[in-house]
Amino acid sequence: MGRRHDKAAVRCHRSVSWGPCLRHGWKGAVYFKVDENTRKDFDAAGSHALEYHRQGKPQALKSYMEAPADVLEDDETLVQWAERAYRAAINSHH
Template sequence: MTQQSQKTQAFADHYVDQLSSWAKITTRPLFGAVALYRQDHVFAMAWHGGIYFKVDDDSRKKYDAAGSHALGYESEGEERALKSYWEVPADVVEDHEQLQRWAERAYRAAVKSAKG
């Protein structure tokens, strides 16, 4: 495991701990990020020091209003974005109850997405 992978896993583990009273969460590496799962649904991604939650059309508006952005990465020299995952705003990350509410919304978006 690379040093960056170890840091990302440690960061993901921090959020697993933060959300442990909300739900049982597992993690797995996924394309250089670490995916956070609840009941086999990916609802969050830890990536380069940020935590990104799954969004849908309704919840994306809250992230946009908070000045957030989609998970961005570079592939073959081009900037890309995983538009279904947006960075959790700092004020949400710092508020345990609010973090759990946003995680629940992200989980519901993941379940809804899986149902198609």
């Protein structure tokens, strides 16, 4: 876990972009890539899917869920959840 400009930067592997598994800063929230194995933990934490509006109608990108606040506040837990998001992203390409 590295710190830059008071924001956490999580790295799982140097050669892999975090773009597919982590969306940071969407309306001030952090979103992780989810799959059928990890979605239940996000649901249990009360997280919601990334939402946006298209032509005035709300849409949900259900493959990304908001990281719970308690996860973001604990570095060790954040790394664990980020690693799971990384695996979900990698597995979604197979």
